Amino acid sequence: MAGVHLKGIVKRYGKGDPVLKGIDLDVEESEFMVLVGPSGCGKSTILRVVSGLEEIDSGEIRIGERVVNDAPPRERDIAMVFQNYALYPHLKVYDNIAFGLRVRKTPKEEIDTLVREAAELLNLGSMLDKLPKELSGGERQRVALGRAIVRKPKAFLFDEPLSNLDAKLRVQMRAEISALHQRLKITTLYVTHDQVEAMTMGERITVLESGEIQQTDVPMGLYERPANRFVGTFIGSPPMNILDARLDGGRLAVGECIFSAGVPDELRNRADSRGFLLGIRPEHLEVHDRPEGLRATIDLIEPMGGESNIYLSTGAGRVVATMPGIAVRKRSDEVFLRFDPAAAHFFDSRSGVRLGEGSVPGRSG
Amino acid sequence: MTKRALKSALRHGALALFTLATIYPIVQVVSISLRPGDRLYTTSLALIPEGASLDAYHAILFDKPFLLWMRNSLIVSVSVTIIGVALAATAGYAFARFRFPGRGAGMLAFLVTQMFPATMLLLPLFLLLRKIGLVDAMPGLIIAYVATALPFCVWTMKGYYESIPVELEEAAMVDGTTRVGAFTRVTLPLSAPALMITALFSFMTAWSEFMVARVIIQKLGLYTLPLGLESLAGTFQTEWANYSAGAILVCIPVVALFLALNRYLVSGLTLGGVKG
Ligand SMILES: Nc1ncnc2c1ncn2[C@@H]1O[C@H](COP(=O)(O)OP(=O)(O)OP(=O)(O)O)[C@@H](O)[C@H]1O
Numbered sequence: 001m002a003g004v005h006l007k008g009i010v011k012r013y014g015k016g017d018p019v020l021k022g023i024d025l026d027v028e029e030s031e032f033m034v035l036v037g038p039s040g041c042g043k044s045t046i047l048r049v050v051s052g053l054e055e056i057d058s059g060e061i062r063i064g065e066r067v068v069n070d071a072p073p074r075e076r077d078i079a080m081v082f083q084n085y086a087l088y089p090h091l092k093v094y095d096n097i098a099f100g101l102r103v104r105k106t107p108k109e110e111i112d113t114l115v116r117e118a119a120e121l122l123n124l125g126s127m128l129d130k131l132p133k134e135l136s137g138g139e140r141q142r143v144a145l146g147r148a149i150v151r152k153p154k155a156f157l158f159d160e161p162l163s164n165l166d167a168k169l170r171v172q173m174r175a176e177i178s179a180l181h182q183r184l185k186i187t188t189l190y191v192t193h194d195q196v197e198a199m200t201m202g203e204r205i206t207v208l209e210s211g212e213i214q215q216t217d218v219p220m221g222l223y224e225r226p227a228n229r230f231v232g233t234f235i236g237s238p239p240m241n242i243l244d245a246r247l248d249g250g251r252l253a254v255g256e257c258i259f260s261a262g263v264p265d266e267l268r269n270r271a272d273s274r275g276f277l278l279g280i281r282p283e284h285l286e287v288h289d290r291p292e293g294l295r296a297t298i299d300l301i302e303p304m305g306g307e308s309n310i311y312l313s314t315g316a317g318r319v320v321a322t323m324p325g326i327a328v329r330k331r332s333d334e335v336f337l338r339f340d341p342a343a344a345h346f347f348d349s350r351s352g353v354r355l356g357e358g359s360v361p362g363r364s365g
Numbered sequence: 366m367t368k369r370a371l372k373s374a375l376r377h378g379a380l381a382l383f384t385l386a387t388i389y390p391i392v393q394v395v396s397i398s399l400r401p402g403d404r405l406y407t408t409s410l411a412l413i414p415e416g417a418s419l420d421a422y423h424a425i426l427f428d429k430p431f432l433l434w435m436r437n438s439l440i441v442s443v444s445v446t447i448i449g450v451a452l453a454a455t456a457g458y459a460f461a462r463f464r465f466p467g468r469g470a471g472m473l474a475f476l477v478t479q480m481f482p483a484t485m486l487l488l489p490l491f492l493l494l495r496k497i498g499l500v501d502a503m504p505g506l507i508i509a510y511v512a513t514a515l516p517f518c519v520w521t522m523k524g525y526y527e528s529i530p531v532e533l534e535e536a537a538m539v540d541g542t543t544r545v546g547a548f549t550r551v552t553l554p555l556s557a558p559a560l561m562i563t564a565l566f567s568f569m570t571a572w573s574e575f576m577v578a579r580v581i582i583q584k585l586g587l588y589t590l591p592l593g594l595e596s597l598a599g600t601f602q603t604e605w606a607n608y609s610a611g612a613i614l615v616c617i618p619v620v621a622l623f624l625a626l627n628r629y630l631v632s633g634l635t636l637g638g639v640k641g
């Protein structure tokens with residue numbers, strides 16, 4: 001086992017703009033690192049670069065102690081699970097799992113022991129004689145996992161392994177993969193575009209956008225201190241609301257509403273009255289009837305069971321609020337929105353970079 | 366009769382007609398080969414003629430150098446098959462998986478050669494072979510046939526490879542194979558139907574070809590089956606029964622091959638359109 005370390009990775013396809021624009025990423029030994037980002041941001045490319053399927057234009061890739069920039073995939077001793085499983089259609093489950101061992105000339109008896117061990121672990125015992133096409137999606141996924149773990153590689157790479165499964169199976173496999181990692185402690189780089197998957201599975205999460213790393217942190221770190229507007233809105237569901245805000249006589253103002261409390265020093269020190277962005281998560285928005293805070297009109301209510309998402313229009317833009325229970329209000333109701341500025345995030349309106357958060361000492365009511 | 370039944374009857378009627386048209390000459394040849402003497406024309410409609418005998422088969426097998434022709438044809442056809450499949454399997458792979466200068470031009474060139482009738486290529490082919498001293502030699506004939514069969518075979522293989530997800534090879538390489546290993550362990554076994562088509566096509570190209578052989582081969586000892594059969598049709602007199610018997614014998618291996626590969630052929634011919 002070994003850590004995976006990327007330093008200044010630049011990757012171009014053809015002559016265009018680089019797809020990866022200088023990636024620095026450290027996956028520590030035994031760590032479960034999730035790589036998350038929107039479609040086309042370069043997640044798969046990072047995995048392909050680490051696995052050696054794609055060459056890099058500059059930078060350094062290290063697996064354990066070894067710099068593998070020029071090593072072909074077979075010498076990197078990593079395992080990869082593909083989105084569409086990529087099981088060998090002409091081989092039975094047993095042979096699919098044994099493939100990597102056979103290629104590496106492992107003795108026959110040892111292969112048999114290892115394959116059966118892996119099958120046991122993944123509940124594949126009864127399927128060893130089947131062909132991939134005779135399996136369900138979840139079973140195929142497990143075979144792909146089996147093929148990866150049986151070799152005890154230095155690191156696992158997963159490329160959206162659950163995206164072809166239905167919702168229920170996805171939740172189940174999510175737990176299975178996490179449990180597997182708990183057990184085997186193999187260094188893992190797991191790609192997904194699903195932020196729920198990222199939050200629930202990752203020990204640490206790296207958020208990627210347009211070929212650049214936006215932030216790497218533990219899940220709650222990303223949630224509570226997003227480094228920029230992109231991370232703020234990408235992590236969390238429904239996404240964080242972003243509103244135009246400004247300073248009015250030193251006080252925080254959003255739309256027609258002026259708050260009395262809690263503006264971080266970084267903001268107060270900005271001499272100009274240039275606007276900035278205020279981010280507030282749906283669960284921190286309080287919908288009520290007293291004429292206090294932002295005036296809003298309800299556009300849509302989505303009952304989610306335990307809670308409801310309420311979509312509203314305000315003078316400062318459209319927002320969504322999450323309320324526990326079933327909402328008693330209905331469409332077109334006039335309401336007011338209140339929030340604790342201490343729970344708010346502030347971003348530069350041009351660069352989107354984090355400016356600070358609601359003044360923590362004054363975090364009250 | 367319902368409309369559907371009528372439609373079905375019409376369809377089957379048309380198909381039966383075509384089948385008949387295809388089968389009739391063959392039945393005739395069988396019938397002639399069984400006739401005693403060399404009666405080409407007869408008023409009898411009987412399939413198995415009066416006094417049917419296998420004399421013609423005996424004659425062609427043992428009185429004529431039929432077995433020599435058969436041996437020559439087998440050597441040529443099997444060589445063409447092996448060389449053709451090997452070249453098509455690898456060239457098709459390169460065209461399917463790699464981007465290199467001349468790729469588009471190469472594929473196009475292959476396609477263009479298919480548009481000329483083979484007879485048009487005969488002269489340049491002959492001149493080329495004479496330059497390298499392979500006229501009137503088996504390797505020359507083999508080279509000519511491989512060259513004729515290759516374009517179709519390469520296109521077939523390329524199309525088939527493109528229907529195989531690249532991820533399978535990538536998975537194999539991450540699993541520890543070289544690129545060549547991924548090709549031989551994963552891509553080739555999955556390409557069995559296309560390989561069969563390619564093999565059969567190469568074999569057929571060589572087995573039943575006459576024109577090219579006529580031009581390249583002169584030595585009697587190098588005659589292939591089509592050349593040998595044609596030699597039975599003498600200038601003044603043709604031994605029709607022997608000729609027919611020979612034709613039937615020539616067909617048998619091909620029919621056997623088709624029957625054996627039937628399963629692959631059907632799946633192979635419908636391939637390419639379906640991914641996955
Ligand atoms: N072989 C290729 N040739 C040219 N461009 C490519 C190639 N592969 C990927 N790209 C481009 O690189 C960018 C990143 O692709 P990548 O597959 O890494 O995205 P991703 O984050 O995995 O997206 P998704 O979530 O949709 O899988 C995309 O803009 C894509 O168009």
Ligand SMILES: [Mg+2]
Pocket residue numbers: 043044045159
């Ligand atoms: Mg991807």
